[in-house]
Amino acid sequence: MRLYNRGMIIAGIVVFLIVTTFPFWYGRGKAVPPPDLKLDTPAILGLKEKRCVEPASYMRSSHMKLLVTWRDDVVREGKRTYTATDGRLHEISLTGSCLACHSNKKQFCDRCHDYSGAKPACWSCHIIPEEVR
């Protein structure tokens, strides 16, 4: 078997392998520091008991599921109050409830979403109070 243009082909394969494996060997041994989330907004500092809607561990792992349930409750069922597992009542509102405490979206939501590569589409419609006129 004859390989025409051997030089070009092998060079091409080498370049292809270097480019595709670049992220692996370039990032080897480096650890990206975990996101540093800020919980020092005035609203949170003013709380007597620093507690999110549900326990922090649950919020950390499953806030997206809670938000999806909230969305369907409000839009489709017309249910606007959420009863937490500990019995407290919360108004279901992304801008009105979540961002009321976490008013620092850039230092809270975005840092973790950027770190994990999540791109939620919430903010194309829902309003970030700090960003609108």
Added chain:
Amino acid sequence: MAPTRREFLQMAGFSAIGLALPVLPSLAWARTGAPAAGVSAYPAAPGPLPARKAKRWAMTVKPGKCRAGCTDCITACHLEHNVPAIGNPKDDVHWIGLQKVGHVFPAEAHPRLPDTIRGLSVPVLCNHCENPPCVRVCPTQATFRRPDGIVVMDYHRCIGCRFCMAACPYGSRSMNWRDPRPFIRKINQDFPTRTRGVVEKCNFCEERLARGILPACVVACKEKAMAFGDLEDPCSEVRLTLDRGLSLRRRPELGTGPQIYYIL
């Protein structure tokens, strides 16, 4: 360490029991609608007023009362709901508008109508039909009819196919051909905007009704040309208005069952 699902459920169960204990003696009281004990420390009701509920929301409009050139209802609605003012008829987005009688009632209008009638500007908005064609054609069920008759949009589900715009005989729906945010003069932070590629329309101010407030257009009208209420309640303002005489609906022959009643 984060608790496992089992630990979380146990925790939730124990806190539920713990909360139920002080409430148990006062259950009968709680059933009547008073807040349960131990909860009032965190007031989270959506508003100071109880939500307005109805079997069938409807509206009556008396265009004869409108002042010439008045656009208070449009301004109030569009400010409240972050409706963009694009200023280009092709991309125009509106929830409520003004149209001439000949356009709103093509079957009833004729050349011998007095100028006082023909010159009227009639407020037009979504009719919140009994049998909404937009709901029938929506492939994702993004638009649906609530049990109280309000036809609402779930913008999360809308894929922008515009079948509903083709189906609606009243032109009540608008497509967001471009990002609406730069065209909103003053953003109302209590209501979301829309995004490019979704269809939007009047929602009968369902978010205000949940807070116990009447729709923005009804409140904004100084001439009281619009009334809003429960069609199933014989004492409601809409029923009292309808009982007084002849009212018209837009293109009833189509069988959509529109719920905006015009008194001309």
